[in-house]
Amino acid sequence: MKRHIRNRVIGLAAGTVAFGVISACGGGGSGGGLDVADGGIRGTGSSVGPVSGFGSVFVNGVRFDTRDLNGAVESNDGIDAETQLSEGMILRVDGEWSDNGEGVAESLEYDDTFRGAVSDVTLSQNNEQVTFTIYGQELFATTQTVFRGTTLANLTNDDFVRVSAYRGPDGLYRASFVGTATRNESDIELEVDLSNAEFDAGNNQILSNGFTITYADNVFANGLTEADLEAGGFFEIEGELMVPNEINAISIDRDDFRRYQQGEGDDIELTGTVQTRYVADGGNPRPGELTLAGLTIRIVNETELDDGLTLDSLQPGLLIQVEGKFIGDSVVEAEEIELREPDSKVKGSIDVNSVDPSSRRFEVGGVKIQVTPLTTLTRDDDGEIDFAQLTAFGTKVEVEGIERGAPDSIYVQALKVEVESEEDDASSFELEGRLRFISLNPSANGLSILGITMSDLGADYDGDNESTARQEIVDAFEGPEPVFLEVEYFNTSSGFVADEVELESEDDD
Structure with a gap:
């Protein structure tokens, strides 16, 4: 098993929001708003980020009512109507929003980043990242990328696609959306x-x-x-x-x-990749600044860093969401910064008895999953779903998200849930996440990770030296840095049982 989450933020602590505080509407569905601790700023201005759902339009955790627009989208790329948008497309919404996660859109604006024929397609060994070029410019897509008309594993040279992407600090583009389009090399x-x-x-x-x-x-x-x-x-x-x-x-x-430029209002919420790392102005940690999407982001004493983010972790390439106010033409004073990178993953069959439509929760392999308006719900066979359809097309899912909760109530706030068309053994699961406990020797309660405890009495520990691989994990766990594991495990009549365990590696792209 070789799996890997790109750009892991080592050192992040899990959030302390209790499971169940997040409620109401999840991505991909209609209904009410979100009340997630400090979820969403109050303002008038622009919200720029990937679409996470419909029933109006969800962007950056806010459900924007679009009824006054009659479905119109401003674009010169053949996307003229809201019905032509897709999850993952980076959309600019001008309008108003409140702290309950509800907003009203005054305009929607979309622009492709690239449109054309793909070449130089290279799939990583772990099948979790694909690099490719469009007219000589290099891009990459990950398991967080939303695909339509193709998949991460099936992207092929000469496919004609439209791409919505973030530009990284190294000039590479990180795709948020890749969709096949009608070939037209005159456009x-x-x-x-x-x-x-x-x-x-x-x-x-x-x-x-x-x-x-x-x-x-x-x-x-x-x-x-x-x-x-x-x-x-x-x-x-x-x-x-x-x-x-x-x-x-x-x-x-x-x-x-240019989609991040100030509009008529002073407020902005935006998602993008850090261009230059945070640098303090003087001898104190704050104030200081970083750059993102062509803007200077000022971090002051009042700026909230959520999801365990630290000033040192705000490094180039990190995907974050910033909420703040313009204090100059291209300067934003941040009120809140949230992580948009996954630090956890679980794959397997949904426990159908755990699905709770009212709270948008379910479980996979014992791991509690929370769906929010930030969650993208999709199918690997190129379909869109909402929470009510979660198990209508199959029960096997792959979930990427952020570990949250107190030690006794850990859950994963999902960033993306993909329903897979192929069904496997319903008792077999895979996960990636932060190790919370490991016994000195294999035991019936040998591992605790993502809120579940499992036996590792018969587990195989992989590493350069398999005879010492488990002890290396024990030693690492006793050190100052967080330890992240990849685990294949089973649900048995006596509980969860680890089958294969290894340190999550960074060298298998």
């Missing part, structure tokens, strides 16, 4: 880093990642000029593929960071 889209490209203003040409991009003088959008290109940075190119490796630009605009 492609890409982003180009002109700081690492050859720019020939005299011949109206850009040479980037092996592609020659030509443009006319009248293609610049939103006040851009050729001088802006000469200054470097990332830009959006829409155009047509003329011949292999030659693109005719029809429009050149600023990159997708």
